[in-house]
Amino acid sequence: MRNYMKLIWSYRLSYLFIAPFVICFTLFILVPIIVAILLSFTYFNGLQPPRLVGWQNFLYLLSQDLIFLKHALPNTIKFAILVGPGGYIASFILAWLISQLPSFSRTVYALIIYSPSLVAGPALAAVWLPLLNGDRIGYLNSILLQLGLIDKPVLWVTDVKYLMGSMVVVTLWASMGIGFLAQLAGILNVNKELYEAGRIDGIKSRLQEIWYITIPSMKPQMLFSAVMAIVGTFKAGEIGATLSGTIPTPQYAGHVLMSHIQDYGDIRFELGYASAISVFLLIMMYLANKLSHRLFGSRGDE
Numbered sequence: 001m002r003n004y005m006k007l008i009w010s011y012r013l014s015y016l017f018i019a020p021f022v023i024c025f026t027l028f029i030l031v032p033i034i035v036a037i038l039l040s041f042t043y044f045n046g047l048q049p050p051r052l053v054g055w056q057n058f059l060y061l062l063s064q065d066l067i068f069l070k071h072a073l074p075n076t077i078k079f080a081i082l083v084g085p086g087g088y089i090a091s092f093i094l095a096w097l098i099s100q101l102p103s104f105s106r107t108v109y110a111l112i113i114y115s116p117s118l119v120a121g122p123a124l125a126a127v128w129l130p131l132l133n134g135d136r137i138g139y140l141n142s143i144l145l146q147l148g149l150i151d152k153p154v155l156w157v158t159d160v161k162y163l164m165g166s167m168v169v170v171t172l173w174a175s176m177g178i179g180f181l182a183q184l185a186g187i188l189n190v191n192k193e194l195y196e197a198g199r200i201d202g203i204k205s206r207l208q209e210i211w212y213i214t215i216p217s218m219k220p221q222m223l224f225s226a227v228m229a230i231v232g233t234f235k236a237g238e239i240g241a242t243l244s245g246t247i248p249t250p251q252y253a254g255h256v257l258m259s260h261i262q263d264y265g266d267i268r269f270e271l272g273y274a275s276a277i278s279v280f281l282l283i284m285m286y287l288a289n290k291l292s293h294r295l296f297g298s299r300g301d302e
Contacts, residue, residue: 033282039275046269057276068277071252072260075164076234079256080288082168084233087175088226094176095184096210110184117177125242128170132156132243157243160253166243167254171236179225179232186221190214226292234285238262257281 040057042050061068098109119127131139134155141153156166194213195203203209215222240254241247241262248255248263255263257277265274 036275036278039272040279042272044272046271057273061276071255072257076256080233083171084229087172088229091176091180092183095187099187113176116174132166158250160251163253167240171239179228182221182224186218190217227289230288
């Protein structure tokens with residue numbers, strides 16, 4: 001034990017350097033997760049002390065909450081499948097195309113594509129609502145009416161048939177964030193000698209170069225990008241309320257798990273039940289991250 005303490009003391013400067021990260025991680029990530037897990041087993045309305053209810057919140061969530069079973073969960077899965085892989089593939093394609101440009105042009109285009117990811121919340125609505133406005137003044141309706149493709153204005157963000165599609169398009173537009181930059185950096189850092197060796201060994205097309213050289217050489221960046229895509233996808237669910245202007249969305253057409261958490265936490269003040277939904281969402285994100293590690297990780301990343 002004494003030798004172990006001496007070993008710890010010998011690395012005291014290293015601990016000092018990592019202390020800011022450890023403190024911030026503990027205060028802003030670890031502690032909130034622990035508190036959410038504890039509150040998920042209670043009834044808590046923010047005014048009275050939490051009252052222990054055991055597994056009732058989870059039992060109600062998985063067996064009796066019809067909004068969750070019929071709308072929030074299916075919409076979340078649909079939204080995640082469309083936005084997650086779609087945005088991930090689009091970010092890789094754009095990163096590869098930009099990597100073929102000269103240095104100055106590459107920087108300009110990377111900044112242009114990355115900048116939409118900085119727009120969020122009301123600013124995002126301010127950008128897209130004039131385009132998706134449901135009357136004739138809306139840019140998209142105006143263009144489609146002039147082209148004769150539609151006979152009357154379409155309610156893009158309030159009609160049940162179109163809200164989810166609008167959410168997917170807007171989220172994809174804003175999805176080229178830090179994961180896109182990581183993939184661009186990974187592509188640019190691939191050893192150019194590998195491409196020369198590949199051509200000698202019989203690789204004849206750019207597609208073969210990407211499949212056999214580029215992707216295997218940048219697995220760490222692809223793993224990081226996949227994790228960021230998963231987190232961003234599950235966090236982006238509130239875009240439905242931002243576009244439609246209501247919580248919940250019309251007929252729950254854009255109601256996802258984030259919307260369900262906001263509904264119970266911010267509006268109904270059933271914070272214990274909202275915490276249970278948050279824990280369920282955390283488990284979904286964990287399983288999706290494990291899948292990403294299986295696809296792009298190595299044994300050292302597990």
